[in-house]
Amino acid sequence: MVVRTDLVARAEGPDANGALTTEDLRRDIEEIRNEVELREHAQRNGYEIVRTGEGEEPPLGATPVQAGEGKLTYENGDTYEGEVVNNLRHGKGKHLSSTGDYYDGSWRFDKRHGKGSMVFASKLRYDGDWEDDKAHGRGVCFYPNGQRYDGEWQDDQRSGWGKLEVPVEGGVEVLAWESYEGEWSRNAMHGMGRYTFADGSYFQGEYALGARKKGKFVSGDRALEYDGSWRGEDRDGFGSYYQKGAYRYLGEWRGDSRHGRGRCEFADGSTYDGEWREDKMHGEGKWEFGGEKYEGSFLGNERSGEGRCAFEDGSRYDGAWKVGLRHGLGKQLYCNGDSYEGGWSAGKREGKGACRYANGDVYQGEWRADLREGHGVCVFADGTKYRGEWAGDKWIQSSADPEHTSVTGPGLALAVAGSEASFAIRARDEDGNDRLCGGDAFAVSLEGPEEFTANVTDNEDGTYEVAYEPTKAGMYRLFVTIGDDELVAESPYQVEVVPGKPCPRRTVVAGSGLGEGKVGEKSSFTVEARDRHDNRCRGGKPDMDLKVTATSAKGILEVAVRANEDGTFVCTYTPAREGFYRLELSSCGAVVGSSPYSLRVRSGSVGPQESSAKVPDVMAKWETIAQEEYAADGDADGWDSEPEERETAEEKYIREHPGVAVVDNLEDMWKVGRFQAEKKAYERREKQKRLRELRQKLEAKGFKREVAAPGAQDGA
Numbered sequence: 001m002v003v004r005t006d007l008v009a010r011a012e013g014p015d016a017n018g019a020l021t022t023e024d025l026r027r028d029i030e031e032i033r034n035e036v037e038l039r040e041h042a043q044r045n046g047y048e049i050v051r052t053g054e055g056e057e058p059p060l061g062a063t064p065v066q067a068g069e070g071k072l073t074y075e076n077g078d079t080y081e082g083e084v085v086n087n088l089r090h091g092k093g094k095h096l097s098s099t100g101d102y103y104d105g106s107w108r109f110d111k112r113h114g115k116g117s118m119v120f121a122s123k124l125r126y127d128g129d130w131e132d133d134k135a136h137g138r139g140v141c142f143y144p145n146g147q148r149y150d151g152e153w154q155d156d157q158r159s160g161w162g163k164l165e166v167p168v169e170g171g172v173e174v175l176a177w178e179s180y181e182g183e184w185s186r187n188a189m190h191g192m193g194r195y196t197f198a199d200g201s202y203f204q205g206e207y208a209l210g211a212r213k214k215g216k217f218v219s220g221d222r223a224l225e226y227d228g229s230w231r232g233e234d235r236d237g238f239g240s241y242y243q244k245g246a247y248r249y250l251g252e253w254r255g256d257s258r259h260g261r262g263r264c265e266f267a268d269g270s271t272y273d274g275e276w277r278e279d280k281m282h283g284e285g286k287w288e289f290g291g292e293k294y295e296g297s298f299l300g301n302e303r304s305g306e307g308r309c310a311f312e313d314g315s316r317y318d319g320a321w322k323v324g325l326r327h328g329l330g331k332q333l334y335c336n337g338d339s340y341e342g343g344w345s346a347g348k349r350e351g352k353g354a355c356r357y358a359n360g361d362v363y364q365g366e367w368r369a370d371l372r373e374g375h376g377v378c379v380f381a382d383g384t385k386y387r388g389e390w391a392g393d394k395w396i397q398s399s400a401d402p403e404h405t406s407v408t409g410p411g412l413a414l415a416v417a418g419s420e421a422s423f424a425i426r427a428r429d430e431d432g433n434d435r436l437c438g439g440d441a442f443a444v445s446l447e448g449p450e451e452f453t454a455n456v457t458d459n460e461d462g463t464y465e466v467a468y469e470p471t472k473a474g475m476y477r478l479f480v481t482i483g484d485d486e487l488v489a490e491s492p493y494q495v496e497v498v499p500g501k502p503c504p505r506r507t508v509v510a511g512s513g514l515g516e517g518k519v520g521e522k523s524s525f526t527v528e529a530r531d532r533h534d535n536r537c538r539g540g541k542p543d544m545d546l547k548v549t550a551t552s553a554k555g556i557l558e559v560a561v562r563a564n565e566d567g568t569f570v571c572t573y574t575p576a577r578e579g580f581y582r583l584e585l586s587s588c589g590a591v592v593g594s595s596p597y598s599l600r601v602r603s604g605s606v607g608p609q610e611s612s613a614k615v616p617d618v619m620a621k622w623e624t625i626a627q628e629e630y631a632a633d634g635d636a637d638g639w640d641s642e643p644e645e646r647e648t649a650e651e652k653y654i655r656e657h658p659g660v661a662v663v664d665n666l667e668d669m670w671k672v673g674r675f676q677a678e679k680k681a682y683e684r685r686e687k688q689k690r691l692r693e694l695r696q697k698l699e700a701k702g703f704k705r706e707v708a709a710p711g712a713q714d715g716a
Contacts, residue, residue: 037090037108067083067084067085067086067090068083068084069082069083069084070082070083070084072084072087072089076098077098078095078096078097078098079095079096080093080094080095080096081093081094082094082107083107085109088109088110089107089110089111090107090108090109090110091106091107092105092106092107093105093107099121100120100121101118101119101120101121102118102119103116103117103118103119104116104117105117105118105130106130111132111133112130112133112134113130113131113132113133114129114130115128115129115130116128116130118135122144123144124141124142124143124144125141125142126139126140126141126142127139127140127141128140128141128153129153134155134156135153135156135157136153136154136155136156137152137153138151138152138153139151139153141158145167146166146167147164147165147166147167148164148165149162149163149164149165150162150163151163151164151184152184157186157187158184158187158188159184159185159186159187160183160184161182161183161184162181162182162184163179163180163181164179164180164181165177165178165179166178166179166180168198175198176198177198178195178196178197178198179195179196180193180194180195180196181193181194182194182207183207185209186209188207188209188210189207189209189210190207190208190209190210191206191207192205192206192207193205193207197220199219199220200220200221201217201218201219201220202217202218203215203216203217204216205230211230211231211232211233212230212231212232212233213229213230214228214229214230214237215227215230222244223243223244223245224242224243224244225241225242226239226240226241226242227239227240228240228241228253229253233256234253234255234256235253235256235257236253236254236255236256237252237253238251238252238253239253241258245267246266246267247264247265247266247267248264248265249262249263249264249265250262250263251263251264251276252276255278257276257278257279258276258279258280259276259277259278259279260275260276261274261275261276262276268289269289269290270287270288270289270290271287271288271289272285272286272287272288273285273286274286274287274298275298280300280301281298281300281301281302282298282299282300282301283297283298284296284297284298285298287303290312291311291312292309292310292311292312293309293310294307294308294309294310295307295308295309296308296309296321297321302321302323302324303321303324303325304321304322304323304324305320305321306319306320306321307319307321311335313335314335315332315333315334315335316332316333317330317331317332317333318330318331319331319332319344320344325344325346325347326344326347326348327344327345327346327347328343328344329342329343329344330342330344336358337357337358338355338356338357338358339355339356340353340354340355340356341353341354342354342355342367343367348369348370349367349370349371350367350368350369350370351366351367352365352366352367352484353365353367359381360380360381361378361379361380361381362378362379363376363377363378363379364376364377364378364484365377365378365390365483365484366390371392371393372390372393372394373390373391373392373393374389374390375388375389375390375399375441375483375484376388376390377483378395385430386398386430387399387400387401387430387483389439398429398430398435399429399435399439399440399482399483400427400428400429400435400440400442400462400482400488401428401429401430402481402482402483402486402487402488402489403489404428404429404430404431404432405425405426405427405428405482405488405489406425406426406428406489407423407424407425407426407480407488407489407490407491407493408423408424408426409422409423409424409466410422410423411423411466411467411468411495412478412493412495413493413494413495413496414495414496414497414498415468415470415495415496415497415498416497416498416499416500417470417471417472417473417497417498417499417500417531417533417535418469418470418471418500418531418532418533419469419500420467420468420469421467421468421469421470421495422465422466422467422468423466424463424464424465424466425442425456425463425464425465425466425480425488426462426463427440427442427462427463427464428462434462435462437460437461437462438458438459438460438461438462438464439458440458440464440482441482441483442456442464442466442480442481442482442488443456443479443480443481443482444456444466444468444478444479444480444481445478445479445481446468446470446476446477446478446479446495447476447477447479448472448474448475448476448477448495448497449472449473449474449476449497450470450471450472452468452470453468454466454467454468455467455468466480470497471533472497472533472535473497473498473499473531473533473535473536474496474497475494475495475496475497476494476495476496476497477492477493477494477495478491478492478493478494478495479491479492480492480493499530499531499535499536499537499538500531500532500533500535501531501543502529502530502531502537502542502543502544502587503530503531503532504544504586504587504588504590504591504592504593505532505590505591505592505593506530506531506532506533506534507527507528507529507530507544507587507592507593508527508528508530508593509525509526509527509528509585509592509593509594509595509597510525510526510528511524511525511526511571512524512525513525513571513572513573514583514597514599515597515598515599515600516599516600516601516602517573517575517599517600517601517602518575518601518602518603518604519575519576519577519578519601519602519603519604520574520575520576520604521574521575521604522572522573522574523572523573523574523575524570524571524572524573525571526568526569526570526571527546527568527569527570527571527585527592527593528567528568529542529544529567529568529569536567537567538566538567540565540567541563541564541565541567542563542567542568542569544569544587545587545588546561546563546569546585546586546587546592547561547585547586547587548561548571548583548584548585549583549584550573550581550582550583550584550599551581551582551584552579552580552581552582553579554577554579555577557573557575557576557581557599557601558573559571559572559573559583560572560573575601577601578601578602578603579600579601580598580599580600580601581598581599581600581601582596582597582598582599583595583596583597583598583599584596584597585597591674596677
């Protein structure tokens with residue numbers, strides 16, 4: 001049980017004039033409302049309210065409640081003045097915060113509830129409904145930036161239906177306003193609504209959390225209109241667009257640009273239905289303008305790629321395009337009955353192409369700037385045929401006819417590798433008459449072991465000289481053509497290229513007997529004749545004077561040479577004694593292959609290992625005796641022509657490895673090595689000659705020295 005006691009006496013009765021004031025009525029209404037709220041609160045919480053008069057004692061166990069008007073001061077400096085219940089703000093009252101915020105309105109159990117006005121220190125102001133200490137219901141909010149919202153609220157947020165007005169800056173004064181009226185959610189435009197701009201343009205449609213989702217935008221002058229899907233401020237999705245004096249578009253959008261599939265009607269009457277990319281015609285589509293219709297590829301608003309076009313005059317084109325013009329290969333059917341198939345450039349016939357005229361003429365050849373120019377063939381309706389040069393769409397002379405032109409000369413059947421072959425061309429026109437001037441585009445090529453073209457010389461009198469120099473032997477096909485690869489006379493011709501004369505340097509020497517042999521056993525090696533282009537000389541005995549010599553300090557080894565019918569030589573020898581031999585092959589003074597070679601002959605009885613028995617070198621002993629006598633006066637200068645005459649490490653390696661060639665197969669190196677070898681051989685012969693002369697002189701003087709005969713040393 002609760003007892004309520006008024007803190008402030010109730011004002012009753014009329015004023016001095018006998019009438020109730022507005023303040024009296026307000027106070028009465030507020031008191032009745034508070035009474036109702038207290039009783040509702042008591043009913044919900046299970047207690048009873050009993051009013052007691054002045055001087056009456058409350059019932060036993062009752063809790064007294066003080067209610068009425070009063071003033072409250074808070075520790076943080078806030079103050080409240082108005083109706084209270086047990087020190088709780090309840091009813092009508094004003095609250096001034098220490099931060100400068102100010103509220104004047106209804107309270108319920110210490111919370112803003114009902115009608116009230118809140119002014120913040122930031123100059124934000126709210127007038128309207130409150131519930132549970134939050135703006136809730138209907139209210140008007142004035143923002144510091146000049147915006148104004150009038151509408152529904154929920155939990156301190158704009159939610160429901162409302163209108164927002166936004167000022168447009170105009171210097172000192174606000175010149176115009178933008179506004180949105182529609183649905184709100186969580187302080188954002190959400191749902192259906194209309195946003196009107198200062199210039200009169202507007203968007204009306206659906207919003208999603210402040211961003212346009214789907215709707216219609218109309219410009220202020222009504223010259224621009226879009227109705228469709230949006231993504232934020234960009235047209236995105238499917239929609240229709242109209243711009244006065246420009247075009248009308250219905251189709252797909254992306255990023256505020258036409259993108260995807262769509263149809264556009266332009267102000268000039270042209271239409272396009274097809275693919276778009278970044279606001280440009282791009283991809284496959286159909287374009288119409290007046291009586292012209294195009295279907296095919298587009299690139300950057302221009303016809304590019306493959307496409308078909310029907311022109312207004314009735315002509316048709318099917319082929320390649322570039323930057324809106326016929327370019328590349330294509331077919332054109334003209335309205336007069338002519339037809340053309342071939343190359344195009346910048347909308348005109350260019351390059352090679354064929355044209356069939358309505359009168360029966362047929363031209364095939366070169367074009368330039370839509371005119372016949374260059375080399376071409378024209379067959380007229382009466383059967384007359386003209387082949388030649390054209391300029392300005394007119395023929396200038398008759399060129400050579402491939403059927404009447406003759407080709408003669410030995411180079412049409414036989415050629416020698418490494419040598420020039422030739423033949424002649426006699427140009428004639430279609431009537432078989434010899435041409436008296438040049439200028440015909442003859443070309444000669446050969447296909448076979450190698451492919452190459454021949455050199456054609458124009459004699460400017462209707463004759464042509466052809467020369468070529470093959471390097472690979474074998475069978476070839478020789479093509480003589482003119483103009484657009486038309487075969488001349490009996491072309492192609494079969495030409496045999498035979499090897500050239502044997503070249504000693506290119507000749508190949510091989511075989512087991514080239515580097516090693518055995519005493520008493522027959523050994524051999526082969527010499528394969530080749531020309532200077534490395535072609536093997538076949539088809540008979542080689543035209544080569546081959547000489548083979550094998551020499552050593554012990555004497556000369558005879559080598560037999562036999563020429564075969566397959567272009568090779570077989571060289572055989574049977575050594576009588578072991579040792580190292582210098583094997584030289586030459587032809588007409590030129591060395592063959594990598595000659596000279598080092599040949600080692602081993603003892604046949606001992607086998608592959610060298611015999612341990614050493615044969616005394618008598619010549620070396622006499623050379624020692626002679627050198628001692630030569631240097632008897634204490635000076636040996638002049639005995640050796642050069643100190644380098646002694647065996648070097650390289651010479652020793654060559655002697656011990658007879659299978660290795662003495663020099664590399666490089667021409668410069670070969671010349672140097674050959675010169676050095678010949679020089680040393682000459683010096684060696686001169687030295688031996690001097691040695692013999694000195695020996696004879698010594699013997700004549702009666703000077704003798706015992707020289708052991710072979711085998712005598714062993715006995716000693």
